């Protein structure tokens with residue numbers, strides 16, 4: 715009985731040691747995220763008059779760079795002025811991309827529509843922020859006052 719109890723104590727101690735050591739040997743926390751912004755067209759082509767076609771000429775694309783499908787349910791895309799788009803049930807396959815359009819439209823496996831009636835991304839500089847369902851910042855994409863699109 716005593717021996718068994720002692721062995722249990724040793725096993726628990728060993729488990730605690732492994733647990734304590736694990737973080738140091740785990741992969742770097744700042745490794746590139748699996749889900750990232752890949753491209754943004756912040757200045758819709760032509761005059762920004764607010765028609766739906768023009769609003770959908772403004773978009774941002776998110777890519778799954780990992781080799782496994784990822785659920786984006788509850789994930790958000792926002793600008794610095796806190797306009798927030800939240801994904802409903804949505805899964806991004808390995809290597810696949812989803813484009814979030816500012817205007818209205820019918821959602822598909824690769825297209826999502828924010829449903830806004832005015833532009834979100836400032837032509838003269840802005841930052842897009844991607845957060846996961848628990849609110850952790852996963853990626854950002856920033857641009858300045860020149861050009862109309864950018865690879866993130």
Ligand SMILES: [Ca+2]
Nearest residue numbers: 756833835837
């Ligand atoms: Ca814009």
Ligand SMILES: [Ca+2]
Nearest residue numbers: 757758759760
């Ligand atoms: Ca424009």
